[in-house]
Amino acid sequence: MKLTSHKTRSFSGAARIPGDKSMSHRALMLGGLCREETIISGLLEGEDVLRTAEAMRAMGAKIGRGDDGLWRCFGTGMGRLKSPSHILDMGNSGTSARLLSGLIAGHNITATMTGDASLVKRPMKRVIEPLTLMGACIEAQEGGRLPMTIVGAEKAKAIEYRLPVASAQVKSAILLAGLNARGVTTVIENKPTRDHSENMLRHFGAKVTVEDLPDGAQAIRIDGPQELMGCAVDVPADPSSAAFPAVAAALIAGAEIRLPHVGVNPRRAGIYETLRDMGADIAFKNERVEAGERVADIVVRGGNMLRGVDVPPARVPSMIDEFPVLAVAAACARGPTRMTGLAELRVKESDRLKMIADGLAACGVRLEMGDDSLTVHGDGRPPRGGALIHTALDHRIAMSFLVMGMIAEEPVSIDDVSPINTSFPGFTVLMNGLGADIRP
Numbered sequence: 001m002k003l004t005s006h007k008t009r010s011f012s013g014a015a016r017i018p019g020d021k022s023m024s025h026r027a028l029m030l031g032g033l034c035r036e037e038t039i040i041s042g043l044l045e046g047e048d049v050l051r052t053a054e055a056m057r058a059m060g061a062k063i064g065r066g067d068d069g070l071w072r073c074f075g076t077g078m079g080r081l082k083s084p085s086h087i088l089d090m091g092n093s094g095t096s097a098r099l100l101s102g103l104i105a106g107h108n109i110t111a112t113m114t115g116d117a118s119l120v121k122r123p124m125k126r127v128i129e130p131l132t133l134m135g136a137c138i139e140a141q142e143g144g145r146l147p148m149t150i151v152g153a154e155k156a157k158a159i160e161y162r163l164p165v166a167s168a169q170v171k172s173a174i175l176l177a178g179l180n181a182r183g184v185t186t187v188i189e190n191k192p193t194r195d196h197s198e199n200m201l202r203h204f205g206a207k208v209t210v211e212d213l214p215d216g217a218q219a220i221r222i223d224g225p226q227e228l229m230g231c232a233v234d235v236p237a238d239p240s241s242a243a244f245p246a247v248a249a250a251l252i253a254g255a256e257i258r259l260p261h262v263g264v265n266p267r268r269a270g271i272y273e274t275l276r277d278m279g280a281d282i283a284f285k286n287e288r289v290e291a292g293e294r295v296a297d298i299v300v301r302g303g304n305m306l307r308g309v310d311v312p313p314a315r316v317p318s319m320i321d322e323f324p325v326l327a328v329a330a331a332c333a334r335g336p337t338r339m340t341g342l343a344e345l346r347v348k349e350s351d352r353l354k355m356i357a358d359g360l361a362a363c364g365v366r367l368e369m370g371d372d373s374l375t376v377h378g379d380g381r382p383p384r385g386g387a388l389i390h391t392a393l394d395h396r397i398a399m400s401f402l403v404m405g406m407i408a409e410e411p412v413s414i415d416d417v418s419p420i421n422t423s424f425p426g427f428t429v430l431m432n433g434l435g436a437d438i439r440p
């Protein structure tokens with residue numbers, strides 16, 4: 001279904017954003033490994049996370065949602081996952097595919113996984129390589145693509161592995177395999193990526209250590225096998241999802257929104273730092289730490305003229321999913337915004353760099369795209385808009401260009417609303433509740 005976003009004159013109020021996607025996946029996976037009960041509040045009930053729940057059930061965990069909105073897991077116990085009787089369909093979810101590959105590889109089980117037209121194009125070699133070193137036998141399609149069959153290690157070997165790409169998914173896959181391996185598994189990351197796996201493993205009672213190395217990298221170590229302990233997990237709102245209303249509010253004169261209980265882990269909050277650098281009025285109120293994760297109420301006041309900035313490449317991993325919506329802010333700012341070190345955007349749910357560039361150009365925005373860079377030339381005025389954007393099964397492209405439609409002179413449409421449900425069910429209702437005009 002097509003959806004059109006019209007110019008928004010006022011944008012105000014408070015809204016609870018759905019739960020963090022990364023944390024929701026991890027809570028279900030770890031809960032599915034514990035023999036005692038795990039109770040999860042605030043779980044994101046988006047399609048991607050439901051794929052993880054389904055896969056964990058297929059491997060023996062009991063997972064269900066109560067009428068009280070809480071999710072309860074009774075897991076199998078460490079080392080006791082069973083081979084699923086059917087192919088695991090990961091839908092659009094790269095996080096499910098890569099993290100579960102790690103869990104399967106560390107268990108003496110066999111599973112085949114596949115995905116939708118977007119996921120089957122995404123690279124899996126990045127997990128196949130380390131998991132093979134740990135003793136798994138993995139057969140994938142040409143180029144290391146799904147569908148793939150993983151024959152888990154009989155006794156997984158602990159390895160030391162330096163990540164060739166900055167990827168929290170690859171780091172997490174190795175740590176999850178390491179949970180059931182013999183000895184100390186070490187992942188070395190040159191650039192810090194989101195550390196939700198480390199935090200949540202600790203929350204479930206696992207021992208995970210982090211050491212700063214002399215070359216500036218970090219070594220993350222887990223000693224296996226380790227039994228996890230069931231616990232209560234409160235999932236905060238997703239900072240990546242919150243970025244859509246936050247950017248809209250920053251660009252609309254007189255806007256004031258409050259987004260309570262959002263995860264603001266510094267390894268996720270790069271978009272807010274960048275928007276502040278651009279001159280946006282964004283405050284983190286009532287900051288606190290809950291279950292090892294930093295949480296705050298985000299308050300955004302609109303109307304400041306944003307200025308173009310150079311985004312430091314070192315900040316890229318902490319806002320890797322937010323470049324589409326940053327590009328919309330950049331298109332409205334005064335002066336060029338230069339973004340570099342974006343090679344990973346080419347292998348997200350779509351070739352996101354190209355999709356951003358194509359979408360901006362269709363909306364009349366001047367830009368230059370390189371192999372791994374993008375410069376957006378805003379002139380401090382709302383872009384023309386008036387385009388139909390192809391979303392290519394990419395939820396973040398879909399939502400970003402609906403935000404563009406709120407600001408642009410002419411309405412902006414997206415050709416397919418369905419990808420939004422992977423990460424942000426209720427997006428349109430929430431945005432319209434704050435004052436947006438998004439409709440079929």
Ligand code: S3P
Nearest residue numbers: 022095166167168169170320321
């Ligand atoms: C995620 C890590 C990131 C991010 C994805 C979720 C995670 O992917 O883009 O949306 O939950 O670990 P990469 O690890 O490929 O950078």
